[in-house]
Amino acid sequence: MNETLVLKGNIIFTKNTDKFEIYNNAFIVSIDGKVKGIYKELPKEYSNCKIRNYGNKLIIPSFVDLHLHASQFLQCGMGMTKQLLEWLNDYTFDLEKEFQNEEFAKEVYTKFADKLVDSGTLRACIFASSSTKGTEILFEILKKKGIGAYIGKVNMDRNAPNFIIESTEESIKGTEYLIKKYKNEKLVKPIITPRFAPTSTDELLEKLGELTKEYSLPVQSHLSENINEINWVKELFPDSKYYLDVYDKYYLFGHTKTAMAHGIHLSDEELNIIKGKNVILVHCPDSNINVRSGIMPLRKYLNMGIPIGLGSDIAGGHKIALNEAMVRAIQLSKLLSINNPEYKPLTIPEVFYLGTKGGGNFFGKTGSFEEGYLFDALVIEDDKLIADRYSLEDRLERFLYLGDDRNIIARYVEGKEIKQI
Amino acid sequence: MNETLVLKGNIIFTKNTDKFEIYNNAFIVSIDGKVKGIYKELPKEYSNCKIRNYGNKLIIPSFVDLHLHASQFLQCGMGMTKQLLEWLNDYTFDLEKEFQNEEFAKEVYTKFADKLVDSGTLRACIFASSSTKGTEILFEILKKKGIGAYIGKVNMDRNAPNFIIESTEESIKGTEYLIKKYKNEKLVKPIITPRFAPTSTDELLEKLGELTKEYSLPVQSHLSENINEINWVKELFPDSKYYLDVYDKYYLFGHTKTAMAHGIHLSDEELNIIKGKNVILVHCPDSNINVRSGIMPLRKYLNMGIPIGLGSDIAGGHKIALNEAMVRAIQLSKLLSINNPEYKPLTIPEVFYLGTKGGGNFFGKTGSFEEGYLFDALVIEDDKLIADRYSLEDRLERFLYLGDDRNIIARYVEGKEIKQI
Numbered sequence: 001m002n003e004t005l006v007l008k009g010n011i012i013f014t015k016n017t018d019k020f021e022i023y024n025n026a027f028i029v030s031i032d033g034k035v036k037g038i039y040k041e042l043p044k045e046y047s048n049c050k051i052r053n054y055g056n057k058l059i060i061p062s063f064v065d066l067h068l069h070a071s072q073f074l075q076c077g078m079g080m081t082k083q084l085l086e087w088l089n090d091y092t093f094d095l096e097k098e099f100q101n102e103e104f105a106k107e108v109y110t111k112f113a114d115k116l117v118d119s120g121t122l123r124a125c126i127f128a129s130s131s132t133k134g135t136e137i138l139f140e141i142l143k144k145k146g147i148g149a150y151i152g153k154v155n156m157d158r159n160a161p162n163f164i165i166e167s168t169e170e171s172i173k174g175t176e177y178l179i180k181k182y183k184n185e186k187l188v189k190p191i192i193t194p195r196f197a198p199t200s201t202d203e204l205l206e207k208l209g210e211l212t213k214e215y216s217l218p219v220q221s222h223l224s225e226n227i228n229e230i231n232w233v234k235e236l237f238p239d240s241k242y243y244l245d246v247y248d249k250y251y252l253f254g255h256t257k258t259a260m261a262h263g264i265h266l267s268d269e270e271l272n273i274i275k276g277k278n279v280i281l282v283h284c285p286d287s288n289i290n291v292r293s294g295i296m297p298l299r300k301y302l303n304m305g306i307p308i309g310l311g312s313d314i315a316g317g318h319k320i321a322l323n324e325a326m327v328r329a330i331q332l333s334k335l336l337s338i339n340n341p342e343y344k345p346l347t348i349p350e351v352f353y354l355g356t357k358g359g360g361n362f363f364g365k366t367g368s369f370e371e372g373y374l375f376d377a378l379v380i381e382d383d384k385l386i387a388d389r390y391s392l393e394d395r396l397e398r399f400l401y402l403g404d405d406r407n408i409i410a411r412y413v414e415g416k417e418i419k420q421i
Numbered sequence: 422m423n424e425t426l427v428l429k430g431n432i433i434f435t436k437n438t439d440k441f442e443i444y445n446n447a448f449i450v451s452i453d454g455k456v457k458g459i460y461k462e463l464p465k466e467y468s469n470c471k472i473r474n475y476g477n478k479l480i481i482p483s484f485v486d487l488h489l490h491a492s493q494f495l496q497c498g499m500g501m502t503k504q505l506l507e508w509l510n511d512y513t514f515d516l517e518k519e520f521q522n523e524e525f526a527k528e529v530y531t532k533f534a535d536k537l538v539d540s541g542t543l544r545a546c547i548f549a550s551s552s553t554k555g556t557e558i559l560f561e562i563l564k565k566k567g568i569g570a571y572i573g574k575v576n577m578d579r580n581a582p583n584f585i586i587e588s589t590e591e592s593i594k595g596t597e598y599l600i601k602k603y604k605n606e607k608l609v610k611p612i613i614t615p616r617f618a619p620t621s622t623d624e625l626l627e628k629l630g631e632l633t634k635e636y637s638l639p640v641q642s643h644l645s646e647n648i649n650e651i652n653w654v655k656e657l658f659p660d661s662k663y664y665l666d667v668y669d670k671y672y673l674f675g676h677t678k679t680a681m682a683h684g685i686h687l688s689d690e691e692l693n694i695i696k697g698k699n700v701i702l703v704h705c706p707d708s709n710i711n712v713r714s715g716i717m718p719l720r721k722y723l724n725m726g727i728p729i730g731l732g733s734d735i736a737g738g739h740k741i742a743l744n745e746a747m748v749r750a751i752q753l754s755k756l757l758s759i760n761n762p763e764y765k766p767l768t769i770p771e772v773f774y775l776g777t778k779g780g781g782n783f784f785g786k787t788g789s790f791e792e793g794y795l796f797d798a799l800v801i802e803d804d805k806l807i808a809d810r811y812s813l814e815d816r817l818e819r820f821l822y823l824g825d826d827r828n829i830i831a832r833y834v835e836g837k838e839i840k841q842i
Contacts, residue, residue: 074806076819076823077818077819078811078822079818080822081767107806286752289752292756295756327739330501330502331710334713335713338713345502347502383532397498397501398497398498398499400498401497401740402739
């Protein structure tokens with residue numbers, strides 16, 4: 001094929017958490033969807049290629065959201081002062097049920113996908129609902145969009161309202177149906193998704209572990225989000241020393257790559273176990289505040305070398321745009337630092353890394369513009385007054401703090417431009 | 422004149438912090454810019470009036486921002502991980518200087534005003550810069566916009582870079598010039614604005630107090646934002662027992678109505694003094710996090726009956742839209758409640774009240790739709806899927822959490838629609 005794409009503009013990304021890599025007014029070349037290189041002057045072999053010249057605009061890696069619930073999209077920003085259980089009962093469960101209705105699923109998931117892509121998230125790890133049919137609709141919609149995603153049918157066989165749980169058999173059957181149908185897709189793929197330990201019987205977890213092994217699938221779930229939840233897991237699974245052991249016992253914790261949302265309340269022993277496994281923790285700062293879970297000691301985790309990504313956690317979090325999660329992560333780290341001076345606040349390159357390459361690792365080589373990385377990118381336009389006056393780093397920071405979908409004027413996944421409808 | 426305006430829609434506002442007043446599908450009548458009443462059926466005497474029918478949309482009081490710096494508008498969302506002094510030196514001071522340039526002031530203040538009004542803030546207490554000419558330009562721009570504002574030329578005669586401080590005489594002369602020119606304006610009026618105690622000599626404060634008295638003007642400044650600042654004030658003004666005494670001594674603290682930004686670190690004695698004065702404290706949650714000032718114990722202040730308004734504090738805060746300040750106020754109150762169960766998190770009606778009627782009191786009767794209140798309003802449009810499914814309260818909450826200027830389809834100040842250019 002050798003499909004070559006050449007973009008020109010101000011290129012910014014992170015290789016690691018230390019600093020931005022900045023290429024002022026440079027060319028980036030992508031061949032067959034992968035970054036070939038960044039050049040101050042375009043090498044001769046590309047001189048016949050058409051150049052997409054974005055002038056003084058910014059070209060950055062697109063956002064990677066490692067945790068959100070598509071079926072909670074409509075309830076974003078509602079019931080935010082309720083207690084968790086009341087919130088689930090009044091808003092979440094009834095809504096989840098409706099994704100058994102195909103028309104409803106199609107309408108809501110289309111809006112969800114539009115908003116996600118508008119906001120610059122072009123890779124995401126998504127919880128759908130327990131409905132197999134509804135989840136299949138989400139696969140089809142995101143396939144059409146052309147973005148990268150892992151989508152999980154949500155597995156639950158206890159401890160939730162009857163109208164959204166399934167029998168263990170149904171839950172596994174639906175999951176395997178979707179695995180078989182989508183496992184060879186290039187961009188939108190299945191992921192094993194027990195909602196969380198308390199809504200799963202041992203039998204369900206065991207069978208999900210078998211599917212994980214048989215099909216070599218990734219896993220996503222929730223871990224240690226709040227104290228009551230942790231105590232409940234202890235009661236339900238008295239044989240497990242730690243919460244994570246419940247998953248680990250059944251091949252659902254880092255035997256294949258695993259994204260665990262939250263992980264706020266973890267002992268050093270648990271953190272050391274996590275570090276030795278193929279597990280990434282997903283920091284969802286807005287959600288952590290909204291449902292009063294507490295503040296993740298992110299600096300400590302980074303110092304320990306625990307892999308971390310960012311999540312909007314729609315609808316515990318209320319903003320789907322991942323730059324909002326980056327800002328809130330900084331804000332929480334600042335609050336934590338006031339009383340814990342050993343926890344230095346996060347920097348802009350750090351949160352940018354977490355929301356691009358950090359989470360992007362879960363999808364392979366994406367979230368950076370190093371050679372060989374998938375070319376997933378956004379083109380950012382800001383006000384001329386700002387562009388003329390400030391550095392590229394300042395302009396990027398401003399976009400993260402204030403920008404919205406209106407500032408994103410182009411989106412690329414693996415070298416293909418995503419056309420908004 | 423008897424200019425009568427009749428709007429139809431879903432009317433929501435707060436009389437107090439307890440709950441929303443909700444009128445589904447009702448008429449609101451404004452005569453000569455003031456609310457006459459809300460009616461399920463339109464009284465006969467208005468039957469000849471043309472009705473602006475907003476159908477299923479929401480009609481709410483517009484936002485009141487009691488603290489922001491217009492001259493810091495460009496630097497919003499930049500340098501946010503710097504230390505305060507470094508931030509001031511690298512971003513704020515240089516930028517403030519440029520408002521001595523009329524063309525620059527016109528260009529930036531026009532963008533500022535557009536964004537403020539777009540975002541639904543139709544009353545604001547604004548710090549301009551120390552430039553008299555620049556401040557005059559801001560007066561003219563906001564007059565043309567047709568919104569309500571107090572604008573302060575910023576008074577400083579020490580402890581800031583030479584290129585933005587003035588001599589005491591110049592500072593007073595420019596202030597009096599603007600007072601005389603604008604004191605009889607209906608909507609955009611002068612306010613006495615010492616930047617804060619440390620940048621003022623006693624002589625400057627004394628003369629500002631005289632102007633306050635002579636022209637019966639309101640006052641705005643900063644108070645007890647962070648611990649270092651408080652200690653600095655103690656050093657500079659060793660005779661003052663409390664920070665607030667510095668202002669109080671010179672007729673600048675609640676002798677006329679006074680808006681004091683922040684007030685995070687206050688003793689019970691200070692709070693009791695404030696309570697007995699004509700002073701409103703302005704809570705600026707994003708700013709408090711961004712510059713690591715700490716979390717205002719807002720619940721305690723509300724329990725004590727201290728008047729409180731909300732501020733975006735551009736550019737310590739990064740979002741000019743006041744609904745963002747409402748959300749962040751709730752989020753901070755939740756964080757505070759985790760370790761201090763006696764501080765109950767804020768509710769939606771509480772923050773809505775603070776951002777409308779609470780701050781609105783500073784402008785007279787505005788921020789509510791009770792009879793006799795100035796008719797300052799926004800019309801909010803949301804997604805049909807949301808409008809069909811959820812209650813008016815849920816829809817309003819969703820707008821506060823997720824909405825932006827695109828959801829605001831009409832803006833009224835004293836019964837006149839503000840036309841966006």
